[in-house]
C-alpha cells in the first residue's frame with residue numbers, strides 16, 4: 001500500500017502573512033508540497049488568477065458544491081464563502097503527496113475533526129497593531145472590510161490553543177524556516193512512521 005501524504009494546515013488571522021510565508025516556502029528549493037487551491041465567492045483582487053489563487057465561483061455554485069459533498073470544509077468569512085475542494089486533497093494524499101492548506105480557523109477545526117493526523121500550525125502576528133498595519137498596507141480592502149477582519153482577529157488568535165504549533169511571523173524568511181522545520185520533524189514522528197512498520201511486521205508476528 002502506498003504511504004499516505006501528510007496534510008499541513010496553516011491558519012492565522014487575516015493579514016498576518018499566511019500567503020506571503022506560504023509563497024516563501026513554495027519558492028524554496030526543497031519544497032515538495034502540493035498547494036490546495038481554495039474555492040471562494042469573494043471578488044477577484046487585481047493580480048489574482050482564477051485556478052491559481054482561488055477558484056472564484058458564484059454563491060449558487062459554491063452552495064451546489066456543499067450540497068454534493070464536494071467540500072472537505074468551508075466557512076463564511078466576512079460575507080463570503082471559502083472552502084477546500086475535497087477531490088484534490090483525497091487524490092494527492094492517496095498518491096503519497098504532502099498537501100498544504102491555508103485556511104481560516106473555523107475551517108481548520110472542521111479539518112481537524114475529519115483528519116486528526118494533519119499538522120495544524122497557527123501563524124501569529126507580533127502584536128495587533130502590526131496586524132492592522134499589514135492589512136492596511138496590503139491595500140486590498142476598504143476600511144469597512146478591514147474593521148470586520150480586525151474584529152475577528154482577537155477571537156481567531158484565541159483559537160491558537162487548538163493547534164499543534166504556533167509560529168510568530170516577525171520576519172518572513174524566519175517564519176518560513178520555522179514552518180519547514182516543524183514539517184521536517186513531523187515526517188519522523190512515530191505516529192507517521194509506525195504504520196509502515198506495523199504493515200511490515202504484521203505477517204512476521206509469532
Ligand SMILES: Nc1ncnc2c1ncn2[C@@H]1O[C@H](COP(=O)(O)OP(=O)(O)OP(=O)(O)O)[C@@H](O)[C@H]1O
Pocket residue numbers: 012013014015016017018019020021134135137138169170171172
Ligand atoms: N513578516 C512580515 N513583516 C512585514 N510585513 C509582512 C510580513 N508578512 C507579510 N507581510 C505583509 O502583510 C500583508 C498581508 O500579508 P498576506 O496577504 O500574506 O496575509 P494573509 O494572512 O495571507 O491574509 P489573508 O488571510 O487576508 O489572505 C502583505 O502586504 C504582506 O506583504
Ligand SMILES: Nc1nc2c(ncn2[C@@H]2O[C@H](COP(=O)(O)O)[C@@H](O)[C@H]2O)c(=O)[nH]1
Pocket residue numbers: 012013014018038039042073074075077082083084102103104105106107108
Ligand atoms: N475555511 C477556509 N478559509 C479559507 C480558505 N481559503 C482561504 N481562507 C481564509 O479566508 C480568509 C480571507 O481570505 P482573503 O483571501 O479574502 O484575504 C483568510 O483567513 C484565508 O486564509 C478555505 O478554503 N477555507
